[in-house]
Amino acid sequence: MAGVFSLRIGSRLAGSTPSASATKGGGSGRGRPTGSRALVSKKPYKEHHLWIRKDSAGSGKKALRLVNTVSKLPNEKEAVYGALDRWTAFETEFPIIAAAKALEMLKKRRQWLRIIQVAKWLMSKGQALTWTTYDTLLLALFMDGRIDEAESIWNNIIQTHTRSVPKKLFSRMILIYDIHDRSDKVLEVVSNFYILTIS
Structure with a gap:
């Protein structure tokens, strides 16, 4: 009898202990130890730059509005500059992205005089032009027959940006x-290019 009694008690004790699979996190999870932690996968933090969205949002529409406005104006500096000033009158930040897009639109329409006027207005406002807009301005001055002005802009670029002028502007x-059969000037530009690239 004692052997049977001890066998029953042993089987009950064995049934009350948690199984190996339960302690390791298997099964339904009821037998999980209180000190265990579940691994939680965290999503990577994504940084938001609100000012980038603010600058780029609606810049295409602003550019198109500017192009349509200046295209209807007479070829007078005062009229164009006045329209450009009104275009930025209610802007909290200068719409440089929209202005650059407007120059590209004017380039596609081959409105060289308007490109010159808008670019010079940007300069008068102290807004630095990108290399793309500088190239567009040089092209517009060339197409409008204003070679002396293109040379003046080019000399200013070389003196101001001694080491960062891209090859595209040299090629232009x-x-x-x-x-214009200015072989002396071609040699000068080529020599400046080699001096800047070697130094």
């Missing part, structure tokens, strides 16, 4: 001088 000026 070489082409301009070559078309």
